[in-house]
Amino acid sequence: MSNAIKVESPLNYFHGSFNKSSTPDSLFNNQVDCDLVIKEAPLSAHLNLRGDASDSHFCAAVAEVLAVALPLQPGTYQRNGDSSIYWLGPSEWLIVQEGADPASLEAALRESLTGHISIVDVSGGQTCINLRGTAAVTVLKKSSVYDFEGWDGATANAGSVVQTTFAKASAAVSNRSDGSYDLVIRRSFADYLAQWLLDAGGEFGCRIEQG
Structure with a gap:
């Protein structure tokens, strides 16, 4: 009998989750184009x-x-x-x-x-998620009190990091050179933020993937 402990990431049960508020329920699947893709980094x-x-x-x-x-x-x-x-x-x-x-x-x-x-x-108390897609910066702007104006594009403010709130939770948000955004968040808020992002990104099409 194996005594191995199964280790799961904070968003393990959200991998593959999809939401697009303008799409009929019958079309809810990963083949529908999404303008917001959320990838959870592996355990780090x-x-x-x-x-x-x-x-x-x-x-x-x-x-x-x-x-x-x-x-x-x-x-x-x-x-x-x-x-x-x-x-x-x-x-x-x-x-x-x-x-x-x-x-x-x-x-x-x-x-x-x-x-x-x-x-x-x-x-044990943190995880990292990456936001990418054409709607990423729009969702970022409407999720935080920080002014992310000028963070659009692959090189604008690349290499920057701010400690701010994201959907009322604390987060360290950074801008990568490929135009995506990394968020370091508390593990205890991961479930809440995943559900919040699926709802906030529904108008664009939002999918959560394993990194």
Whole structure:
């Protein structure tokens, strides 16, 4: 008898969900075109990092472990492959590495970093979703109090991240160079946000997929 524990992502039961308010029920399927596609990232390592941004050794060590430069400008992030580092404050960052083991990543950082630092594993409390499609920025604008004017297009504000509200839940929203948007959200709000997005995106056609 296997004792293996089945691990499911926060939006596991929403994968394949579809809504288009102007389409008859009989046509509700994944073949209908959608202007808003939501993809949930695979289970990932989410680490909160604190350290001295003015310490060149600290910045270099982080870059060496993650192969991503530590963002030092407010409201920016850096991404390379499946690894992202988000600026949260003058001495605070969020590291997200898709599909990675958080314990192994934390151990690698602790081995390389010296001095006064803090690394907290927050993987169990967060997840990341990606919004893409022609209606993505429209839904983004009507979902938040932040002014996303100018975030349209593949290069506008690419590399930016803001900490704001999204459908009354907290989120870190970033703009990728391919014109899509990543949202880091609390796991406890994932179910609510999935249902909210399906409703808000219904007028455009909205589908939730596994990343």
